[in-house]
Amino acid sequence: MRIAPWLVLGAALLVAPPSPAEEEPAPTIDWQPDLAKAREAAKAGTKPLVLYFTFDT
């Protein structure tokens, strides 16, 4: 008896448990607490300083 390849593949997918996905670390941003120090850090590292303007309320 011949078994169609797609049937074998389908059965394998049904039986095989999905491989556990690697957990990616949550994206984080290294927020600088002090504007003056951040300005210095940006200058030293020759990176753009990004100000994110938001509000509390």
Add this chain to the structure above:
Amino acid sequence: MARSRAYVWVTVDRDRTPEVPKKYNVSAYPTLLFLNPEDEMVHRFSGYREVSKLLEEFDDADRRWKLYRDGEVWDLKAPRPPEILEGKKVTRIPAPFPGVPGGLAAYGDDLFVAERGRIHRIDGKTGEAKSALAAPESIADLASDGELVFALEFGWTAGKPIHVIDPETGRIVREIVTKENRKKKGYGAKGIAWRDARLWVLEGMRGVIHEVHPETGDVLSSLQCKAKWLSGLAWNGRRFVAGGREHVYLIDPASGEVSLAVRVEYRLRSVAVSGGDVLLMEQPVFGFDRRHQRIQLWPEKNWIYRVEGIGAEKEEKSE
């Protein structure tokens, strides 16, 4: 997020350090501002974005930062098409002020054009200034019945009046208030036209045209247009003319269907009809210079565009 390490990040809380947003002319939240060591703006954007659009903004920031690092000019404003529309004859009339227009109306051969706190009367061909009237601050559009000028407040939808102005003396003759709007809060009136002894007021975002009694202010009927996000309204004798973000629309007064949509390259703010021509004014584009000052990017000078042939019968059939 490795990419975030390409920047140094600081949160600025408006309520804790109000002087910082003031310094950088920030009034929209959230805003991201990319600065170089000279405290100059490299890139800036406001509002929430989908992830793909957000990454495009960072791509743009990176591109501009590289130009800055290489000593190149990084803050050229984005180009735009040289003409407001193609395929029709367009003449430009100089508008008498910079900034955001507050409406446009034809008055014989003259035009009335509003800015914040003033309504100018100018020659409809040359733009030559004839007179200027004091006006309320938040006028959204103008209309005329040939004798009087009607100045619509943006807040008409929340019970603010339509001012009736004598164009010869500049005096407000009376005010038309739609009482049923007083209980509403949303501001969104964007256009007004005169047709068949009635005023027609456009709620721009929803694309609704209200028939308003010019004495009582009562809403007699409402027409849902098939186009939304409109600004500026006029009547060409057969159809309403309304401005859109990418089109000027001719709208059937019975069904609200769009009879004709003519593509325009600049977002429209005000429209009028004069002698068979359609007059258009654009919504200016604002931005910030390197030193964080708010500036008008486009147009460099305000114009009123007089367009011939929009709505001519044979063109309507061909489009």
